[in-house]
Amino acid sequence: MSDSSRSRRKRSRHNDPDGAGPSRDAAFKVTVSGGHRYPPKLVEQWRQGTLCDCTIVVDPETFSGHRNVLAAASGYFAGLYSGAGVVMRERNGGPAQLEGMSPEVFGAALEFMYTGECGLPETMLTELLQAASRLQVEDLLRATTQALALKERLQPSNCLAIWELAERLGLAELQEHARESATRDFEKLQSSPESLFLSLPHARLATLLADMNLNVESEDAAFQAMVAWARHQQPAPSEAELEQLLSLIRFPRMTRAFLVDVEPLLLGHPRGAIIYAQSFREVQFCDDTPRAKKRLVRLSASNVKYTDLKAEMAVRICGEMGEVKQACEQRAPGASEAVEWNEDMVDYFEERHRGAGLRIRKISQELQAAELEHPSGGSDHFWFPFNVLARAARLG
Numbered sequence: 594m595s596d597s598s599r600s601r602r603k604r605s606r607h608n609d610p611d612g613a614g615p616s617r618d619a620a621f622k623v624t625v626s627g628g629h630r631y632p633p634k635l636v637e638q639w640r641q642g643t644l645c646d647c648t649i650v651v652d653p654e655t656f657s658g659h660r661n662v663l664a665a666a667s668g669y670f671a672g673l674y675s676g677a678g679v680v681m682r683e684r685n686g687g688p689a690q691l692e693g694m695s696p697e698v699f700g701a702a703l704e705f706m707y708t709g710e711c712g713l714p715e716t717m718l719t720e721l722l723q724a725a726s727r728l729q730v731e732d733l734l735r736a737t738t739q740a741l742a743l744k745e746r747l748q749p750s751n752c753l754a755i756w757e758l759a760e761r762l763g764l765a766e767l768q769e770h771a772r773e774s775a776t777r778d779f780e781k782l783q784s785s786p787e788s789l790f791l792s793l794p795h796a797r798l799a800t801l802l803a804d805m806n807l808n809v810e811s812e813d814a815a816f817q818a819m820v821a822w823a824r825h826q827q828p829a830p831s832e833a834e835l836e837q838l839l840s841l842i843r844f845p846r847m848t849r850a851f852l853v854d855v856e857p858l859l860l861g862h863p864r865g866a867i868i869y870a871q872s873f874r875e876v877q878f879c880d881d882t883p884r885a886k887k888r889l890v891r892l893s894a895s896n897v898k899y900t901d902l903k904a905e906m907a908v909r910i911c912g913e914m915g916e917v918k919q920a921c922e923q924r925a926p927g928a929s930e931a932v933e934w935n936e937d938m939v940d941y942f943e944e945r946h947r948g949a950g951l952r953i954r955k956i957s958q959e960l961q962a963a964e965l966e967h968p969s970g971g972s973d974h975f976w977f978p979f980n981v982l983a984r985a986a987r988l989g
Contacts, residue, residue, distance in 0.1 A: 701724075772801075
């Protein structure tokens with residue numbers, strides 16, 4: 594009988610020595626580690642069901658363990674197997690019942706409590722995180738948080754759901770990583786059906802729109818996303834909620850063509866015209882307000898290969914000046930020599946030029962770089978490696 598067939602039957606986990614933890618077949622892609630490992634003989638006793646003194650039912654499976662091990666690793670089991678918990682257990686009789694948790698996830702958590710590590714499918718990491726929180730296994734909670742926070746795991750399809758879960762569980766570090774992922778992939782969120790973008794709570798959308806690091810090709814995309822979200826809400830957002838969101842849009846940074854066709858949602862708001870005019874005033878008088886400034890473009894937002902670059906193409910520089918300087922002083926991937934940083938290149942990082950679309954004058958295969966026109970129209974032009982560039986919607 595195959596493992597997959599056996600897993601559907603109600604069974605005692607200690608009767609299956611190879612199943613004490615998740616099986617190591619191809620279906621299990623992630624190993625979570627960082628806990629305390631008990632001596633091999635004690636682990637073997639658990640696997641064999643020797644001297645076990647407690648039973649936990651996670652329908653349809655039954656697990657055995659040692660109370661002292663579980664109580665030492667888990668706040669939940671410490672309460673269940675000590676003090677008032679013992680009295681309650683003796684009064685009710687029978688094994689402990691854990692509802693709302695899958696046997697596979699509990700089996701992985703139990704494996705972690707004994708061996709300090711466990712393996713399970715990557716798609717079940719969020720379930721393991723919830724189990725770690727519920728069972729109060731601090732080491733597992735920390736290790737699973739770290740596994741989920743990896744940049745390659747936080748994708749447009751899941752970062753909003755992980756953000757919500759982290760907020761609910763009070764995991765500030767994971768919240769921040771998920772928020773950064775949503776900021777970095779903001780435009781992709783809207784094209785991913787699994788991303789839950791249109792179901793975002795108002796407060797989280799406001800957090801994203803307020804972020805200077807919101808990665809959008811132009812401010813048009815931020816406004817369009819806000820409008821799509823507002824139209825999807827049932828009931829419709831209140832005037833106060835819409836006013837807050839509209840106040841976070843950098844209208845002067847939007848393309849001229851887009852501004853000609855002003856969105857009815859803006860015009861229809863009692864304070865829409867005031868918000869719109871005020872944003873232009875802030876830019877005109879150089880007010881030190883967030884929406885008077887261009888959004889920052891992170892180095893991680895670079896989205897071109899050298900082979901994508903062409904003369905006359907519009908691109909923008911990604912990253913803070915220090916990051917770009919470091920990239921210029923190193924050889925770009927595939928380059929035979931570095932671009933080299935010139936102090937006059939600081940002109941490209943002035944506030945008024947931040948995120949601006951710049952024209953490529955020519956490209957160099959040797960440098961794997963593009964020479965960009967001067968942002969102020971000056972005669973000096975400088976080379977930037979392809980890995981600090983991103984496509985721009987337009988010039989200027």
